[in-house]
Amino acid sequence: MAIAKGLLFPNKKQIQIKLLQWFKKNKRDLPWRKTDDPYSIWVSEIMLQQTQVTTVIPYYKNFLKSFPTIRHLAKANLSKVLKVWEGLGYYSRARNLHGASKIVLKHFHGKIPATLKDLLGLPGIGRSTAGAILSFAFQKEASILDGNAKRVLSRLFAVSGNPEKRKTEQLLWKISESLIPKGYSNPFNQALMDLGAMICTPKGPLCPRCPLHRFCKGSTSGKPERFPSKTIKRKTPHIRAVCPVIHKDGKVLLNQRPPKGLLGGLWEFPNWKIEGKQRSRLRLRLKNDIKKEMGLNVKVNESIGMFRQTYSHFKITLDVFTCEAFEWNSNGKWVPIPELHLFPMSRIHRRIAESISN
DNA sequence: AAGACGGGGTA
């Protein structure tokens, strides 16, 4: 496990050169590589957290069109930011990005800070994102440890520890730091990412085409895919819920989720979990529950369908019923159907909204 | 140290 920092790998120099040469010739053409604007690069790095490049590209372009500068972002309403973020997931990223833009405007004269300490003080920026911003936007000496770097380095040095354990993380960070050629953080970190995305892929790595093939302990030891080691995941629970779409005079009732936590700040149709035994006489139960919980007298129509969504730690099926209300009083917001598109909503509720708009 | 946090692409 111990790899001393100074007298590291004898191949260090060759690894650096090979990787940089490979990168120069094979780098991906990505929108955020065409700019030197720290704000744009920052936006890209936040979007790329746990999200694949191809998913991010259209969001990145649209976001910068909507909020061209950090000042535009800082002055915008959170709801507008969430709307532009809609569908990208991990909405706390949007909330943190927005919050951080206000901090930068107020405490850093609108200039994104260029030190590790200051960057780490901004919400949504952890060590790896800070390293990416420092090296990509400011040409500073910094290291990264994203999913790509983690996989590449684990294989290159056959790091067999559980990648989720702190000790393994620390070791990988050490490797990432010590491998960077002085003055070349920017291309080197990008090269690490591109190698991980294009050659050293999670499944079926293209070792024969890898510039680091002959230095790679993972590859020469037989099966590079053993690294990083897999972690066992519990299978996700399945939640069933009912979801009344309550109509009155061309409007429907929406609730806004609390600002933090799951899908924080997004709007949705009322919905609540049902247990297995409650599945009988669903429409009658629904009518009574709406009366009891919302103080609303409604007529419950037939179900308009089951809507499913899989999240990282559970999956949910919403049984959606249209209802007709006989009165207005309620918490929540009555929204004309043609205006539903203005509200930030999660994927599953957006699909419901679209299904009743047609 | 462990769990929460979205949604999609891929095999």
Added chain:
DNA sequence: TACCCAGTCTT
């Protein structure tokens, strides 16, 4: 289905 993505934050 299962994996995993240019990770961070909370508990």
